[in-house]
Amino acid sequence: MTHALPRYLESKRSVDERALSRYVRDRLLDALPAEPRILEAGCGTGVTVPRLLSWGLDSGRYRGVDSDECIVAFARRVRPAALQRAGYETVTGPSPVSSVSERDEMTAAADFTVSDLAVSFETGDALDALDSASDLDLVIAQAFADLVPLPRLVSAVESALSPGGLAYLPITFDGGTIFQPDHPADDAVERAYHAAIDERSGRDVRAGRHLADLLRRRDGDLLAIESSDWIVRPVDAVYPADERYFLSRILRFVEETICDSDQTVPALDVWLDARRDQLAAGELIYVAHQYDLLYRAP
Template identity: 50%
Template sequence: MDHADADYLDAKRTVDDRALSPRVRDRLLDELPPEPRILEAGVGTGAMVARLVEWGVAGTYRGVDRSREVLARARDGRAAELDADPVEGGFDLDALDVRFERGDALSAFDGERADLLVASSFLDLVPITDALDAFEAALRPGGLVYAPFTFDGATVFQPDHPADAAVEAAYHDHIDGQPGRDARAGRHLLDHLRERGGDLLSIASSDWVVRPRDGSYPAREAAFLAAILEFVADAVERGSTGNASKSGDLDRPDADDWLRKRRRQLETGELSYVAHQYDFLYRTPEP
């Protein structure tokens, strides 16, 4: 499983809905012109389309993702949810025309002159400067970048385990070791936006918080947590050779014990999880 897996993306939807900042969303809705042209980089399974409809946004929407599987899930799943008939590449609603296409979001939108570009859970996956340059090229002067759920380098599991700090370090080392990725993208995005010529209109935390209620998890959040544990397990596996991880203080027996206990805690409804993130709303420079 990876971050583009359709089942994982669907499972995290309720986590995202709970985490999203109402303050940043409300500022976005205040700034949008009537019937905006909207682009989305990395659409996943189309959860943002459903949110736009719920928020009463009318206009046109074009979303790009590299995965055929998630695009098919976005078109068919959101069309069914919103009671729309799928057409080639998307579906039409009374207020919002929706189209999805496969491609690289850092090159697919050049010259669009859109009003809004959405980048949800995206800017920790790509080089930030390249992404901001591509977004500005896709927007009209004064266009908006809305970047919710930008990860910022804090991963917490409870109850405590002696290996928590070392496992977290190995996990973040693994993220930083992948081309273009950044485990502290949230704070670095804040720095980048300060240096550009536009205006940071709003920022707020949007932490993922998943916890059991009476020994079970709401919706599909147990599956979401299972996927997170697999991401961490993969990072530990890749970062550990013999007795030491890249972080230098995680030995393999400690890592194995951590994973075994976390999986058991998930099965018994004891595991809680927090990931620190930010929502951003940025207005690109105007003439």
């Protein structure tokens, strides 16, 4: 693991913040009980913790699970220090263990506490963690549902939630990848990119709409759904925050996904060169179509 993935995850924080649906967030906060028990599947660098705090959720128990031990180590190291710099009082807990199986589920000691929110980050398979959890008030899976089989995810979420518990599933990709200005190869690149995603086991390039339909047919309630498109654009040739780097990684993802698949785009190299030149000049605009969903378990 290089430093590229942590930087990518950190660089998209500002993109996510713009994209997240305020309507779905408000429905979530209105429905949450006091001191909720939370599990986040695919927690990445732990950016959900400061987001929850900024939303006023400062008590309860948060457990983040990610399969990448380097990312989990980054979250454990960086997140409490960043919260302290932001003015939050944090208290560090005992030395963390390395895997989900070594913890006594949600009752284990936290890695650290901020306000009255106990926080832990763990290395493990997020779906397995959901399978072994129970009586949760909230499951969070951001930018995760499009990476795993949807029926498997929904079943695991429902088994982990208490009756009436909530699943917050924001930034779920739904098959729209747009770059501007127009390029003659745009349609071919988008088709190949999406087809290459669908070739991968368990992936669904239209996960947002399919997840909405699946949740609608379950015994619980699909409480809210709204678009949460990523929109990245320069102003006066300058990208906000670290979003120039974010876009460079998106272009790399498109390149690697197509090249590692059965798809071919004869003009791919020409398209990539043009897009990277536009990025360097502060001209490239990017849009990805996504949904935020909120589901209440039966």
